[in-house]
Structures are given as structure tokens and as C-alpha cells.
Amino acid sequence: MKVFISHNKADEPSARALAVLLIEQGVGVWFDEWEIGAGQSIVGGIEQGLGNSNVFMLLWSEQAQRSKWVGTELHAFLRRRVENDGLKIVPLMLDATPLPVLVADYRGFDLSSGTSLGQVVAALTGHPRNIEVAVLLQQKLIELMSNASDPRDPLPYLVCPCCASPDLKRSGFTNPRNGDAHYEIKCQCGWGEAA
Secondary structure, eight states: OEEEEEOOGGGHHHHHHHHHHHHHTTOEEEOHHHHOOTTSOHHHHHHHHHHHOSEEEEEEOHHHHHOHHHHHHHHHHHHHHHHOTTOEEEEEESSSOOOOTTTTTSOOEEGGGTOOHHHHHHHHHOOOOHHHHHHHHHHHHHHHHHHHSOTTOSSOOSSOTTTOOSOEEEEEEEOTTTOOEEEEEEETTSOEEEO
16 A cells, blocks of 8 residues: 655644654655655656555645645545546545535545544554564655665664664774775664674
């Protein structure tokens, strides 16, 4: 399952919380602030996210109703949905703003009446085993580190994989006999790795 979270900037705290809860349950998520970096195409990123997702979660509110971006994302996914009935659309109503006619038929969740994001995620995913969640979280951590580090860094850790501390000590030296470079990274918790 890969979820595309469509939202207006005003609703970003709810979108971010939803994305984190989905990731914690082992679900792949396309969330704009995680996927589109500085200098990257917004339109290209959204197009790729929509094309690779099979669940469209629409955070609907008065602000979303006025958003051209949310409307464009919704129409693009609805077009895919017409051609592929295996795709899901899940509206999450943040306030009393009526859903668009083409979305009102899909079963969603009314967050304005007390339903929590945790309940939404549980209804959508169930609860995978802890080991599955750990594997997916580790894969996401590796992906984030790879995307954020210098490609020449032989040890591209941003945080300690054991304790999550960002306080990592790096060192390197060159062997005078053969000229080979050696690198080492250590954390205060005792974890370390060499290359």
C-alpha cells in the first residue's frame, strides 16, 4: 500500500501526524514535505507521487476546498480511479465543509466529530506485526539518510541507528603503507562502524 496525502498547507500539522502514524504501521507514504526537496519540481514530484500511490487520502477542510493544488491532485487521482477500480479514495473531514460531489460517495472519516487519526490508520491498515514495522522504519531511515548525505560519504549516517542520537563522531586516516583511506563513525552509546 502506498498512500498519497493530499492537503492544504493550513492543514499540514494534521497531514504530518497522519503520515507519521501510517509510517509507524509500515505503510508507504507520499507526503510533499518529505518527498520534494529544494530545487526539485513540485509538479513533477506530485505527478510521480500520484502515479505511484494506490490510496488517496484527502484531508478536507474549508482551506482545502479553496486550494487549487488539492483540487488538481483530487481530479488527477479520480481520473486514475475511473481506469483502475482497485485504487482507494479516503476522505478525512477536518471540519463541516461539504465534500465534493465526486468524493462524497466514498467512505471516509469525520475527524471533526472526535474520530482520531490513530483510529483512521487502524481502520485502514490494521496493526502489522512489530517486526514488519521495524523493517519498514529501518528502510525509511536508510532512504532518508541516503537522500540527505553526501554521496561520497562512505558512512552516510545522520543519526545513530541504535539510539537515534545525532551526536556522531567521525574520524578518518590514510594507511601510510598502501595509501588506503579508512573511516570510522562512533556514537556515545557505544555503536560504531568502520569503512
